[in-house]
Amino acid sequence: MHSKYKIILLLFALAVFSACESLEEKPFTFIGVDNIYQNEDDVDKALLGIYNTLFFAGTNDLWYFLTLSGPSENVTVRLKPQGQGRMSSVNFDETTPHGSFWGAFYQGINRANTVIENIPQAGLDTGLASAKEAEARFMRAFYYFHLVRMFGGVPLQLESTKDFSDEAVKKPRASIEEVYAVILDDLNYAVANLPTSRPPSAFGRAEASTANTLLGKVYLQMAGLPLQQTARYADAITTLEKVIGEYALEDNFSDVFTIANEQNEELIFVRPNLTNIDGSGTVLTFFAGAPNTPFAFNGGQYQFAFTEVLYNLFDSTDLRLPATFLYTYTNANGQEVTYNSPTNPAGLQFGGPRRPNGIPMGKLRDSNNTLSPFGHGNDLILLRYADVLLMLAEAHNEAGNAAAALPYLNQIRNRAGLADVTETNQAALRDIIKTERKKELAGEFTEYFDLQRWGDLEASMAINPDAIQLNVSYSPKLELLPIPRGVLETNENLVQNPGY
Incomplete structure (x- = not known):
């Protein structure tokens, strides 16, 4: 991420904090919603506030990972009791830490609504005003897409909260279809009105291709469970093909993740x-750090890791292995550590008192952070081009055109040093594509949603080491997360997901 863009986001966060610290001073002027939107710069600052919601407070980076990648056979946690073990073993309840994202995402949605409503005050020309609105609507769609996949139908807040009356804040759940209709409307507007490119100083802000990528992912999700709108596979193909050529695969897989x-x-x-x-x-790098690793602050916590189940999916020649897994490394004392070796330090074996421990994650490495566990500079990758290629392969295969899927799939495999796939049987190719997604995107916040739309959560739990160890059995209720207890207690118009 471009440093200027990062610094702007940071300054926005610090400005909000500073404003909270000066409440006792008598202001000479007041900057509020009614007078803050005076020009393009004001609108941009407000837009960055919507993005700023992605800076989840405290350890929520950890819970974002454990909520979206944790409930799969790919991830195991060292701390089995309570929240971490409940998420990784797919043993959700109303109090597990996934609940923090309900408030965070609705905060982002409310900020987006506020920007959309107030852009007309800034006096921008029509095209520029539409581009700013498109950026806000992209982010609103991003947050609603998380909410609908996590919780199913959720309340639709499409106006900023101006009061705290029951009518304003205690809305009932909309249907899943109604939420997706809003997401599609927002993203289609974003595609039509976002700029096709931005200057380097704005690197990371949404462009039309960003919106097309997210829109294609939305269509693919809608084609699967629970909606099973299979005509959406064709929509996904049409949309994602517009992204082809806008980005490119790195020659070396490991280069995708280096700071x-x-x-x-x-x-x-x-x-x-x-x-x-x-x-x-981010604190993720610290939590993912292997014992005494030089790649995380203070040696890392080794609180979560990849499983032997995931490791065994890889061919020994797969070039993604050394980047995905920290299977062998030199620790901070200069000692060679190899996973599952009889000479390993305690805690890096498949067995032992904390079985299963898991193989340390290699995608997050930051040897430069000397500040604190929260000072790591690894950007959290939310969308990348490899995902586009794999989504296109899947959509083509599910639409009945396996041959069209192969070129996209084989780009991923070829970079990994693997031979082309020639399989054109739909069922067989489906399994190959699923496996490639698990290998390519491991730990990148895709696993739970993939299992959900494929209908594979039950099969995953049967080989999930934490679910097995903690004796957690599949239930249909686990296809959605429960609405947090605190949310239900403050809004009597909400109904909990079935089974909880």
């Missing part, structure tokens, strides 16, 4: 982080 190469051509949408600046980093 030195953060502005690479494969990244479509990321949450930016800065190393060694309070309030601007």
Whole structure:
């Protein structure tokens, strides 16, 4: 992520904090919603406030990972009791930490609504005003897309909250179809009105291709469970093909994730982080750090890792192995550590008192952070071009054209040093594409939603090491997360998801 863009986001967060610290001073002027939107710069600051919601407070980076990648056979956690083990073993309840995202995403939605309503005050020309509205609507769609996949039908808030009356804040759930209708409307507007490119100083802000990527992902989700609108496969193909050529795969898989190469051509949408600046980093790298690793602050916590189940999906020649897994490394004491070796330090074996421990994650490495666990600079990758290619392969195959799927799939495999796939049987190719998604996108916040739309959560739980160890059985209720208890207690018009 471009450093200027990161710094603007950071300054926005600090400005909000500073404003909260000066409530006792008598202001000479007041900047509020009614007079803040005076020009383009004011609108841009407000837009960055919508993005700023992605800076989830505290350890929510950890829970974002555990909520979206954790409930799969790919991820195991070291701390089995309570929240971490409940998420990784797919043992959800109303109090598990996924609940923090309800409030965070609705905060982002409310900020988007406020910007949309107030852009006309800024006196921008029509085209520019539409572009700013498109950016706000892209982010609103991004947050609603998370909510509908997590919780199903959720309340639709399409106007900013101006009061706290029951009518304003205690809305009932909309249907899943109604939520998706809003998402599609917002993203189609974004595609039509966002700029096709931005200057380097605005790297990371949504463009038309960003919106097309998210729209294609929405169509693919709608084609699967629970909606099963299979005609959406064709929509996904049409939309995602518009992204082809806008980005490119990195020649080396590992280069996608290095901090030195953060502005690479494969990244479509990321949450930016800065190393060694309070309030601007991620804590994920610290939690993912292997024991005494040189790639995380203070050696890392080794609180979550990839499973042997995932590792065994890879061919030994797969070039993604050394980037995905920290299978062998030299620790901070200069000792060679190899996973599952009889000479390993305690805690890096498949067995032992905390079985299963898991193989340390290699995608998050930051040896430069000396500030705090929250000071790591790894950007969180939310959309990248490899996902586009895999989505196109899947959509073509599900639409009945396996041959058209192969070129997209084989681009991913060829970069990994693997031979072309020639399989054209739909069912067999479906399994191959699923496996490639699991390998390529491991730990990138896609696993739970993939299992959900494929209808594969039950099969995943049967081989999920944490679910097995903690004796968690599949139930249809687990296809959605429960609405948080605190939300239900404050809004009597909401009904909990079935089974909870």
